[in-house]
Amino acid sequence: MTSHAMISGHRSALRPQLLLSEPQKRILWHLRTAGPTSRVQLAEAMGMNGATMTRVTQQVATLGLVEELAGNANAGRGRPMIPLAICGQGGWSAGATLHPGWLEIVIVDFAGTPLLRDSIPFTETDPKLFARMLDTRLRALVAQHGFMRGKFLGLGVAVAGYALNDDRNRRKMVDWLAPWNDVPLDEILGDALGMPVWVENDGTAAALAEYYQPRILGAYRSVLVFFLGHGVGAGLIAERDLFPGEHRNAGEVGRLFPGHGPRPSGIDLMRTLREAGVDISSLSDIDHLLESHADVIEAWADRVAAQLEQAVLSGIVWLDPGAVVISGALPQPILQGLAARLEAINATRDSSYLAATPQIHASTIGSAAVVIGAALAPIHAITAIRV
Incomplete structure (x- = not known):
């Protein structure tokens, strides 16, 4: 069925239109996380024999989900050294x-x-x-x-x-x-x-989008994401899957910051700027104020980092993520500043802690993450x- 027919046709059951086997999913996930990989390398990583790997990769290739890239022209039977990659088409x-x-x-x-x-x-x-x-x-x-x-x-x-x-x-x-x-x-x-x-x-x-960024997907199995927009929210990827929670509300961190007080949100930054005499009506206007009102924005970021500290720390100690991402509908320099502040706070606190701690990243996709x-x-x- 073409995509046009899907859009104009009657709704079918709300389930994926493409059903994959677990071996097929494992291969696709390996290619997503590791990048282009030959069949020989896939078989070794998956613990499959060569015949099984050839059969399963043929299946996903027939579905159009993987493609062969230019590789060793002298590859032999089954072309095992030609790397496979996820096919966008x-x-x-x-x-x-x-x-x-x-x-x-x-x-x-x-x-x-x-x-x-x-x-x-x-x-x-x-x-x-x-x-x-x-x-x-x-x-x-x-x-x-x-x-x-x-x-x-x-x-x-x-x-x-x-x-x-x-x-x-x-x-x-x-x-x-x-x-x-x-x-x-x-x-x-x-x-x-x-x-x-x-x-x-x-x-x-937003957490799903941040996790699928190449620098994150290939490096971590679990990631905690904070999204600062009109409000403040979060999401968790645990073992490469969304973690919904018992009641499907994992990440409702906004409850930590009641609406009657200052919140770590874009709307709160707009309020702060208005109190400083700025006529601002949209989050998109903040980008033009980074230099002219740097002192106001820096003071706000100091306060917000302090507010987020316990939320980030709680997530780290309970969930042990590989990384924390600060995302949101704010200019990237602000997100970078918040990530740097939280990284410094975390490093100072854990100076005597010998186990690995997560790196704190700033989003590169910002408001588009949602x-x-x-x-x-x-x-x-x-x-x-x-x-």
């Missing part, structure tokens, strides 16, 4: 999220590479109207960019709200999205769009190894 998926006043969409290929990022004005808060607008926009993007030649794997939607009654599809949302409260979002969105839909908290979506992570949700659901 193996499929594509879309991600969407709603901001106050606008709708954002990203489409990624099977390799996790963003193919386009689109935004349109949108002020409605009814989830059915959101679904109709999203359907209309996706149809236009599919027609414009020719994605019908790939395999459509699903849609991820990132939302600003926590799960109710252990159900990821029913949530308590932020105030301006009250019509989304406690309704079956997968059914509402899936019925209108005619496609499999994954609903994720925006902090969880919608990119939403787009990656279907791909991750299809290929992740459950342990």
